[in-house]
Amino acid sequence: MSNIVAIVGRPNVGKSTLFNRLIGERQAIVDEQSGVTRDRTYGRSEWNGIEFNVIDSGGYIQGSEDAFEGEIRKQVEIAIDESTVILFVVDVSAGIMGPDEIVANLLRKSEKPIFLVVNKVDNNERIADATEFYGLGLGDYYCISGMNGAGTGELLDEVVKHLSSEKEEDRSDLPRFAIVGRPNVGKSSLTNALLGQERNIVTDIAGTTRDSIDSLYKGYGFEFTLVDTAGIRKKKSVHEDVEFYSVLRSIKAIESCDVCILMIDATQGFEHQDQTIFGLAQKNHKGIVILVNKWDLVEKDTMSTKKFTEHIQAKIAPFKDVPILFVSALTKQRIHKALEIAVQVYENRNRKIATRELNELMLPIIQMTPPPSFKHHYIKIKFATQLPTHFPAFAFFCNHPKYVREDYRRFLENKLREHYDFSGVPIEVYMRKK
Numbered sequence: 001m002s003n004i005v006a007i008v009g010r011p012n013v014g015k016s017t018l019f020n021r022l023i024g025e026r027q028a029i030v031d032e033q034s035g036v037t038r039d040r041t042y043g044r045s046e047w048n049g050i051e052f053n054v055i056d057s058g059g060y061i062q063g064s065e066d067a068f069e070g071e072i073r074k075q076v077e078i079a080i081d082e083s084t085v086i087l088f089v090v091d092v093s094a095g096i097m098g099p100d101e102i103v104a105n106l107l108r109k110s111e112k113p114i115f116l117v118v119n120k121v122d123n124n125e126r127i128a129d130a131t132e133f134y135g136l137g138l139g140d141y142y143c144i145s146g147m148n149g150a151g152t153g154e155l156l157d158e159v160v161k162h163l164s165s166e167k168e169e170d171r172s173d174l175p176r177f178a179i180v181g182r183p184n185v186g187k188s189s190l191t192n193a194l195l196g197q198e199r200n201i202v203t204d205i206a207g208t209t210r211d212s213i214d215s216l217y218k219g220y221g222f223e224f225t226l227v228d229t230a231g232i233r234k235k236k237s238v239h240e241d242v243e244f245y246s247v248l249r250s251i252k253a254i255e256s257c258d259v260c261i262l263m264i265d266a267t268q269g270f271e272h273q274d275q276t277i278f279g280l281a282q283k284n285h286k287g288i289v290i291l292v293n294k295w296d297l298v299e300k301d302t303m304s305t306k307k308f309t310e311h312i313q314a315k316i317a318p319f320k321d322v323p324i325l326f327v328s329a330l331t332k333q334r335i336h337k338a339l340e341i342a343v344q345v346y347e348n349r350n351r352k353i354a355t356r357e358l359n360e361l362m363l364p365i366i367q368m369t370p371p372p373s374f375k376h377h378y379i380k381i382k383f384a385t386q387l388p389t390h391f392p393a394f395a396f397f398c399n400h401p402k403y404v405r406e407d408y409r410r411f412l413e414n415k416l417r418e419h420y421d422f423s424g425v426p427i428e429v430y431m432r433k434k
Contacts, residue, residue: 002053002084002164002251002252002255002256003050003051003052003053003084003085003163003164004052004053004055004082004083004085004251004252005022005045005052005053005054005055005083005084005085005086005087005159005163006055006057006082006083006087007019007054007055007056007087008086008087008088008089008103009057009088009090009100010097010099010100010103013090013091013119014089014091014119014120014146014147015056015057015089017119017146018089018117018119018144018146018152019043019054019056020146021146021149021152022043022045022054022152022156023043023044023045023054024045043056044283044284047159047160048157048160049165050160050163050164050165052084052160052163053251053255055083077106080106080107080110083112084112084113084162084163085112085113085115085159085163086112086114087115087117087155087159088103088104088107088114088115088116088117088138089117089119089146090116090118090119090133090136091118091119091120092118092119092120092121092126092129092130092133092143093120093126095129095132096132096133096135096136100136101136104136104137104138107138108137108138113159113162114138115142115155115158115159116133116136116138116139116140116141116142117141117142117144117155118130118133118141118142118143118144119145119146120145120147121143121144121145121150121151122145122147122148122150126143127143130143142155142158174216174223174224174225175224175225175258175259175343175346176224176225176227176257176258176259177224177225177226177227177257177258177259177260177261177342178227178253178254178256178257178259178260178261179191179226179227179261179263180253180254180260180261180262180263180277180281181250181262181263181264181274181277182264182265182271182273182274182277185263185265185293185294186263186265186293186294186329186330187263189293189329189330190261190263190291190293190327190329190335191226192329193329193330193332193335194217194335194336194339195215195217195226214226214227215227217339220336220339222343224343224346227253227257250277250280251280254277254280254281254284254286255284257286258286258346258349259286259287259288259289259342259345259346259349259424260277260281260286260287260288260289261289261291261338261342262274262281262288262289262291263291263293264290264291264292264293265293265294266292266293266294266295266297266298266308266326267294267297267298269311270311270312270315274315275315275316278290278316285389285391285426285428286349286391286426287342287345287346287348287349287424287425288322288345288424288425288426289323289325289338289341289342289424290312290322290323290324290325291325291326291327291338292308292312292324292325292326292327293329294328294330295326295327295328295333296330296331296333297328305326308324308326309324312324318410319426321422321423321424322423322424323344323345323423323424325337325338325341341424344421344423345423345424345425348392348421348423348424348425349390349391349392349424351392351420351421351425353386353420355384355385355386358384358385358394359383359384361415361419362384362396362415362416363381363384365415366412369411371398371403371405371408372405372408373403374400374403374405375403377400377403378399379398379399379400379403379404380398380399381396381397381398382397382398382399382434383396383397383434384396384397385397387430391426391427391428392416392422392425392426392427392428393427393428393429393430394412394416394427394428394429394430395430395431396412396429396430396431396432397433397434398431398432398433398434399433399434401431401432401433402431404431409429409431410429412429413427413429416429
């Protein structure tokens with residue numbers, strides 16, 4: 001199961017502060033001005049051993065009351081449709097306001113678990129004030145302070161009871177390749193070209209495919225499950241917010257796959273949302289192949305491919321060891337090469353290095369270039385081993401793990417990549433106490 005926790009509510013109630021608290025880093029911009037969160041923000045969190053994705057819905061249109069109400073309604077409807085659990089955040093210092101009632105009316109019709117979260121409760125007087133929110137008709141509420149974290153533990157204890165503890169990885173013996181990307185970049189066209197049949201409807205309207213569709217692919221010596229994750233047809237009630245919807249769909253597809261085939265549109269370049277989806281795949285430790293589709297439509301010279309590749313690598317740095325292929329789903333140019341590379345990335349992700357071999361390679365390298373000392377603490381790495389995870393992860397045992405800098409961990413990762421083919425695969429390097 002894919003666990004998605006959506007944070008909804010009117011502007012300026014502290015959604016982004018709660019989001020930052022849940023993911024444990026300051027990713028969303030927090031400001032007293034209402035409507036600061038224009039783009040949705042996506043993060044990953046874990047509580048009591050259960051992992052989940054968190055979405056800070058944000059982003060409303062300033063203007064008339066109608067536009068304002070319409071935007072909130074749209075966001076909440078998407079959240080209800082796609083999320084596992086919804087956190088409805090209200091502000092104790094402001095009390096119940098009109099937009100809160102709009103959100104509450106929509107949520108009451110939902111069968112999803114709804115948690116009414118009364119934010120900015122940081123003293124006894126405000127605990128008493130919170131009783132007003134029974135008036136929203138959503139039952140009990142949770143008092144928290146997103147700013148200092150009070151009450152968030154109790155809230156999360158209850159939230160994770162509604163989330164799945166299953167790991168997505170164990171679904172099938174066959175590799176799962178998910179075709180992900182923004183609306184209208186050619187995902188369904190690629191699926192049809194590969195399967196040799198009009199399996200999925202393809203039109204020029206962005207977001208035609210409503211649900212992700214699994215297809216068994218057999219051919220050219222390959223066998224795997226192909227997932228067309230377009231999955232972003234605008235619902236009758238969701239008119240413009242295709243981006244939010246597509247990222248939600250991509251999250252689900254990414255979590256359940258082994259390799260993400262990220263399609264981008266050559267005529268538009270590597271855009272912000274492409275970067276978001278790439279980041280989601282990387283955070284979920286999935287194999288990644290980037291396909292630059294519609295390459296047949298671009299005016300080219302001898303340097304075009306090199307320049308485009310460098311442009312993408314600059315955007316995805318520091319993780320640049322990712323295959324980038326220029327294709328056309330329409331003319332079927334290089335699409336079978338794309339499959340070969342996806343299979344290779346799948347094998348790279350499952351690569352296992354024997355402990356003895358790993359130490360024979362890495363210890364002399366570490367001896368030649370030891371980690372920098374920190375405040376008279378000399379760091380000695382004595383031993384390394386690959387961890388039994390679904391993705392390449394390595395533990396280096398040393399005397400002062402907390403003093404090993406990020407750039408040195410990246411140095412170790414680069415050395416591993418130099419000697420072993422981990423192309424397209426995020427690597428984790430952990431420092432452990434010996």
